[in-house]
Amino acid sequence: MWLVSFLGKTITAAIAAAVPSCIGPLSENIVYPFKVSDNVRALVLTTSALAAIQADVQEKVENAELQGLVQNNQVKQWLDQVEMVRGELDDIKNRYEKRLRCLGDRSFNCWSNYWISKDAKKKSTEVQELRDRGKFEEVAIQITPQVQEFSVGSDVVPQEEADLQEILRYIDNDEYDIIGIWGMGGVGKTRLLRRIHNHCKRSSDFDVLFVTASRECSVEKLQEELCDEHGFGRGTGVVSQARIISNYLGNRNFLVLLDDLWDQIDLQRVGIPFPLGLVNQFKRKVVLTTRLVSVCGLMEVKKSLKVVGLDPEHAFRLFKEKVGNETIHSHPLISSLAIDVVKELNGLPLALITIGRSMYGKRDPREWEDAIDLLKRSRLNEIETTPEEEKIYYKLKFSFDSLESAELQNCFLACSLWPEDFPIYKIKLIECWMGLGLLCAFDAQNIYNPGYTLIGKLLSACLLEEEGSDFVKMHDVMRDMALWLVHTVGIQGINGLCKRGLELIKCYTREVVGFMQSGRHYLQAKN
Template sequence: MDFVGKVAAAAIPPCIAPVLEYIAYPFKVSDNVKALEKATATLTAAQTDVNENAARQGLTQPRLVEDWLRRVDEVKVEAGDITRRYKERCRCFGSRSFNCWSNFSISKDAAKKLKKVQEFREEFNNFPQVAIQPPPEVPEQPIGSEVVVPKEEANFQEILRYIDSDQNGIFGIFGMGGVGKTRLLHLVNNHYIGSSAFDVMVKVTASKGCTVEKLQKELCDNCGLVQGNSNEESQARTRIISNYLNKRNFLILLDDLWGEIDLERVGIPLGLGKQFKKKIVITTRSVSVCDLMGVEESVRVAGLETEDALRLFYEKVGEKTVKSHPLIPSLAQEIVKELGGLPLALITIGASMRGKKDPKQWRDRIDLLKKSRLKGVDEEEKLFHRLKLSYDSLNEKSKHCFLICSLWPEDYYINNIRLIECWLGLGLLDLSDAKNIYNPGFDVINELLSACLLEERKSLLVWEEDEYVKMHDVIRDLALWIAHDEERASLTSCFHDCPDLPCGVPLIPCDATSLQFLRVNCFSWLDRLRDATYFTPIKPLVQNVSNFRELAFLDLSSCGLKSFPQGISELVKLENLNLAVNRITSVPEELKHVRNLRFLSLRQNSISSFPKGVLPELKELMVLDFYRINYNLISEGGDEQPTSEIFLELSNLPVRTLHLAYENETHTLEIPSSFIEKVQDNLYSLELEVWSVRKLVIGSNYQNRLGNLGFLQFDMGELEMIEWSNIAPEDLLPMLSDLSFKDCRIRDVSWTLYLPSLRRLILYRCCHIVQLFERVDGSGAIKPTFPSLIVLILQDLPKIEIICDKSITFPSLEKITIVKCPMLKKLPFQSRGKLKTIDIKSKWWERLEWEDNDLKQDLQDLVF
């Protein structure tokens, strides 16, 4: 038919074509109106993109764009009028109208307006930078216990009633620390995830000492707003936030507010109009803060009723412990009575009693709780005395490690590896087992998690392998209180003047803003300090460290330093040096005199020269972080050495963790066999980010294997292939448990099929992968695949169509996460197996193709 139409069109004289177009109008009215509606919808989406882009960046539209937006509004009204006329005329005669003049008029107007809409769309295509980054997805918040008790449910419903009402304003949740306010806020957050009630939902933690600027930064980060440079004035950020929120329905959850905050200065509009929902929910320990903030309604969160408190306590103690002796249930009730229904105390003390099956241990705990009934102290200090019982049950090593956690700011997510390295640098952990230096640290973290003195947190980025812990704000206050009570110096933001600190103090916990209030001339006592951690740039203090001769741990990350501190060679007892995220350009030769150094982090600096021979002198070095330092090894004569030289210079060190990122023109990189030979007993973690390398050769003449390597990451933007020469991956990497690929150009990762210990595999933004795994077995019996793989994460793989064929199995897989893989149509499973979670979008799940519908139904309940 198309061919016939083209022949007919060619046969019609040009002068006749306009006449035929007019004659066709009455018969094409439906097609023309539908085409206009579709084009108008596309134009409306483009208009939204332009407005979103400006709102997120806080920009004023150019006059040309403003004029375009105005004209688009006009043409949308006109197109809507045509659609309305068409629908009204259809009401008279069902779906058809026999009024030729009406059909002619509407069809002609629709065709003309369609051309106009298409012209506007063409103008949009010529606008620069209209693409926008969507705001981060709202994460689900942890709520701990799944049990929702009646009193909590009543408060929860009261909050939802206010949020769902037509009234705009602020709702307050108040009550003492540890009573469950944040948990309520998390329940609200999780309730509205995926809801269409709000265009914007943000949870922000205020914490003690919160400022307008801090709230602005968190709001911009959570909404994906462009903040400009860090020195941009608060007023400019106010305008950016206000313009973005002003014409949107928003719900802002503001946790742990300690004082009045001017929301208008932040940029949060709270007008009286009801066109948009403008709701804020705050939590605070004081009802007076609710009054200062002008809350419309509020709820007071009090302790749990006895029955609910006992249920929560039993949950933490564990059923086996409760039933282990007939006296324990009655003793448990006495403890619950002493704790007054406070959830945090019930959780923490309950966790500390897990596994204690001797009634004498329970009686001792009851006696201690009764002794903690102090007269003349406030409720918070009474709580500290009770919570301290969990601290007292720790061994001395774990006590010190717990107190160190208060070094980090309130509500801070502490990276587990960085925390363990801090403990190691302070000499708090045993280093006798050089092959497993991190294991004692993980044991301590697990002990503190089990005691509910730390909370486990996962990264919000699905591809990030790191795990985190966090201190509840009351638990952190407890740690600082203990540190002060045990005569450890505690530098907090309340010390605006120079404190009279004792000499030789072993620990200085400080939060992110503390040291900025201290005068530089007050630091004469620092020459006897053993450890110091600075979280803020204090340039006059850190530019010369020669007086800190007893220092063992020094953290000067993110201090804006352009060079190493002067006098670094004087710190002969220094074991842990963190200079990450600065602007340092060179390493001094004097660094070789710091021979006790075990941990050195230079990640994310601009280092372009590194004296040859310095690294081999640091014979105690166990962790070396060169991640993204723009570093090329330069010889003494100034000539560049081969890329592999960096491995040779490191091969004589007992390095456990190595992060290498540098730029080089080499397209092929071979990891020398001598490096493998020297590091085989020590290396646990290796991250490679070597730009321009397309081919990585592994295995040439290797006589050894990396028997302890547990973590391996490739972040190599040009990497197309990994060549295995004369050695099988499973032989070289028998203990590899975590493997990730980021931003690589590889086309498959079939070499991972037989890794015996691989537990987690992550692929992120590898844009050339079509099929992930393919068997490369020769003749003979087919070997089993992925014997230990538990987690598989695939994100941003735009070309992947298939994961693998049926011959490849995942006998241990428990979780698969798939994000932004639009071409993938099938999952590689023949049965449920050990699967527990399928983390994908529900819409994508429905589009999947299945050979067996029964299997789909069987897996449905695993979709998360």
């Protein structure tokens, strides 16, 4: 074995001395097979040194993230390259070890040794360059969450303004650390919370964080939304993510606005620093909205406010705005009939808006009388124990029934396949309708135009909401109503194709929604 090693070194030295320096590259290529072990060892050593630098940089990044900083792009790129190079080192080592023979550390396969040695030499140069670049003065940067204000419109009613001022007083009061806003779906809780967000973002010293809980809320979901919307660094799990969020918020005033909460959630596990209230001169506040007063109790709310429907005067004003003066004054009887319709809607803003849009352009008093009759008869389907929410669905069903075609109705129902409070990409929605057989496009040049037309009609009916130029959103009450229509009332007629595994399974509406709701598959709203 010593003889093989000795001969290898002797031959290498002899060749190197014999070949003139003017043909250095040729000399280097000639000696590669005989320097394979040296080159591989050198690569292993220099990579070990790189790994130590990588560990130091990674530790700095983790410490910075615990302070609420975010790893900068140069460091991220460097760490990714180090991981890639270390993987390539393993490949070279594996190739080398396979070539070893029982006679020492020299292999007689010169061609294989040549390539392994050459790759090791080249990779050593790359590793050295990475080592030189790994001397970072800073590894992370401070980010300032840039959350834009919400659009809430200009139609503010006195009751909403009074509710806003009352909640703002609670926020200013150090005794109230968790504040609850509750009331039935569609009554205006989210709008009120968005106005709180806009006000405090403009005129307070709070860092304001707005997150939507929704029905399927979890610690992981809230952490994910905080990272997406507010730019927090990414942790490796729930605990590390909570530490990052907590360290960022720990030494500042913060106001967490938690919308649409359905059950108790451990805010400390999310990363919200406790205790709340006034801590070391820092104000820590949480305001949540929920349909259920019991959730306020579970969350240990210190002060709560129930949001109720509009008073008759402002309810009629909102309804009239959506119907339009031209329709209201088109016949002497319609104004009084409109008042009767408003009475049936109990001041619920969502119902006033959607049904108001449904009555737009209806100038025959008999149409209004029929609408009142339908709204009143909806109560015949109720039983004493019917939840308050279900009463809303019966009212909102009038807007659904007023859609001009079964095609449009089915397209509306298909929107409920997306998760709650999820932005729906318009193009994906149209493609979904096509896939479900709800929309047929005959013109290949303008294949999406009919879908955009249907989206426009659903927006005009206030059954969908605009979410920027490319997305729409379904109000959670509207989505609940759509699912209720499918499961309870039994709307039939959507023939769709749902993908389960590699098979396409034809199914009706009830099966489509049930399948999507089971969590086995969700249509993605974004690219």
